[in-house]
Amino acid sequence: MPDIGKMTAPMTFPFYQAAVTVAKDDKEKVSKPHIDPLMGTEGHGMAFMASLRSWLMAYACIYYLPEAAGLQAYPAFGPAKTFQLNWMAHIVVRDVLGCWIICGIWDYFLYFGPLKDKLHKYKVNPNYPSMEQLKHDAFWSTSASITGAGIEILLCYLWANGKIPMQVTLAENPLWLNVVLALTITHYRIPHFYLMHRAMHPWKTKTIPDFGKILYKQVHSLHHKSYNPTAFSGTSMHPVESTLYYSAAFIPVVFGLHPIIAVAIIVDCGVGAWMGHDGFQWPGNGDYFHLLHHAHFDCNYGAMHVPLDWLFGTFAGSKEEVKKIWE
Template identity: 30%
Template sequence: MDDMLLGSRNKRGDWKPNRKNEIAPIWQFPWKGSAILGFLKGYLFPWNITWFATAVFMWFVVVPDASTMKTLAPGWIGLIFLCNCAAALILYGSVELRLYVKRAQGNKFKYNGQFPGDKKSDVFWFKSQAIEGALRTFLTAVPIWTAYEVLLLWSYANGFGHWTTLQDHPYLLVLVWALIPLWHETHWYMGHRFLHLPFFYKHVHSIHHNSVNPSPWSSLSMHPVEQMMFFSAALIHLVVPSHPILAMYSLMFSGLGAIVGHIGYEKIETKSDGAAIDTHAYTHYLHHKYFEVNYGDALIPLDKIFGTWHDGTEAGDEALDARMEKKRKRINS
């Protein structure tokens, strides 16, 4: 597939799609059936259905029975931790290996034409973005992810919360399942804006933004405080009627789904005949590029509402410049 048919490349080698960023069509009126159907397909496949399938697998294959989980014991907790490590290694490791180590499709559809591995930087551990990202993933992110998971499973086993079954409340659980991504985006938009306050940006969030040119291992490369905030969206399952599978889906959505905004490519080619996976990564890539735009991922139009939306066009650049100029004048006044 020729990436120049779908975008353009500047003198630095950075690729930009011809399309502009759009908020989800469910918020665009009047509704267009074809647009909504196309959105729903991309909403489910390949990402969300993969995170949900992983949660289902964990529940039926890995998670012990409730009587075992009533007591916090290293055996079942360690098994869940190792499975989460394996899931992160398989997903992040394989995509990083294919696109950034082997460079299987070169810089086709790559937003930033440079590869972070080609330039060492003192801001990273061992001067490597990938090494620091991997270490932060396994040293703090996966342990925090697992801690939330253990808390939720232990609560389920001990009857804390509003747990139910598909047999008892099928429609309610389907609704909760459908709303999990919407809740995740709302929760993280608020947390993300908070982390951009000067004090928290300097001492916490700046670690994640060191990856100006993100790659898969950048996804969970965060300060532990940010990781605790990021995964805390799953605590809602202690408040709303839910099932442990949905609680684990929430955590998979955070722990594995973070890759979506950090792939760095518009498409991942899967076959020589041009077949490719749409990554939906451009919205968050622009946040890493410009810092003060696109705090969310356009599933809910919060950036539009609060004036932080960037659609990837020159008009978006102009709107950002105007907003930053107003900010500078306000600070200097």
Template identity: 30%
Template sequence: MSDPVSKDWNYHPDLPLADPSIFVWPPRAGFLARWFARNWLSLSERVMMVLLAAALWLWVYPDFSVAATWQWGWVLHVWLANLALVFICAGALHWYFFMRKGQGMRLKFDKRDMAKGNALWSFRNQVHDNMYWSLGSGVFFLTAFQVVTMWLMANGYALTITPMSNPIWFVLSLILLPIWSAFHFYWVHRLLHVPLLYTHVHSLHHRNVNVGPWSGFSMHPVEHLLYCSSLCIHWIVPSDPILVLFHVIYLGPGAAMTHTGYEDLLIKDKRRLALGTFYHQLHHRYYECNYGNQEMPWDRWFGTFHNGTPEGTAETRARKKQMYS
């Protein structure tokens, strides 16, 4: 297969970027059916996350009932499980794409490798810096929101359901949680681009102009606090342990998947698993554009969409100059 290349990118999809959002008017029945089939009726990354969440609930994480009382044992158990989860997922992706070079440069957006020997990074190493923030602050805040959620559910302060007692709402919740996360991420992200917060907080994540699996969850503690607050939805909307764990996986390991720097995982020259998006890669390079993701059309509605073309780059640079003038 031949990959589109340019002077700016090792690879990019067809440009200008299409609009894959399900929030278009009037609704398109055929498009919605294909979107649902692609995301939920195939072995997609979301279905894999749900299966992983169910397996972890059965065999790894403590039963939510133990969270009725605060004890360091179960809290430590959750933290260790989250630490292992993030380490294995991000580590496996990094090993395959950047150490083993399992896919070479196929479908890799940026031409560069991970940075080394640069004082910009803690330990003068991009990967080690990213690991430090992901496994330290990232796992801490992911665990903090999870254990509070477990305590609320165990004590009846947060309403709970089960797949058997309310199967329709359970399935709807699985579909809606990524959409909620995209909504939450966009507005938190816009807040983090306020100059004061960007300079002192979000700039740490944006050191990753060229991203890798460890970059996705590498953030300042304040950003981790805001990002992981997406889990608060389970405090007010009836939920289930599998839904909570799916959400935890979506926020933690999911960030590693979307920041691999590659568009898809290739197996025998066929795209088998969607990973990073060029949409978000543009944000890491040009900053003041594409704050959300493609599922929610906020960037298109608010004029911050970069379609990947040179004209889109010129518009983004002009907007950035105006913002900081």
């Protein structure tokens, strides 16, 4: 039976997780982590709620925060016809502050807060990362947030000048379609993530040059320096990788959708990565599927929302299964 409280946890983050931690029995034994190849009802339910959270945050970014910052409207609706520091700085500052507030609060809760000792047994890797890694990850996640802001700035300029089409109001779609688009953000951006991520690992082929091996060495290896990841590790990326990662925001552009979907994808890319890298089993948000990838590299390139790893034979549900993939 799915745990309804856990399914809705993304909408009550971090309060529900804190309440669960407080209520946990100190003597509770932690089960050995393992995952099945296909995501269950509870997992998809949490994904829907996480997507809705991203959509609501994007709604605030478009309809509330610009006015609070003294802008006439969201830049795509007029101000972005010319590159001006005021509206561009608003997006950059908003994204960087969001990164530091969300990652800072969650890493503090898990690693430094009053409940850290109670949470320790839920850490997948029992060792804690060094302060040097935390600083490294915070720096590169800040860089990635600026990259994400840059993609949004470019989109706003193109929308405002009619270079690419957009829906001006949400009412241009029927209500049911808006609901589907809001609940499945993570699901329809994951194939993009799988493709760009898989391309930056060795391709394991001799028929063509292994560009993946080059991309790994020159670009993606920076992300894997976070071998013992925390929330700040989520978008600790080389600028080339963060540009590719946040370029998922162009998916709705192909269909001329309302800017809220593109902004929600940027939000979801950030928050989803930060939460998924925290390194803890529940009541943390750590994604064991992806934590296995950080520990062993050659498995689990996508995410379980769309089972592309299972389809292409690169899925591992435990560390024992990783070595079997390339046998």
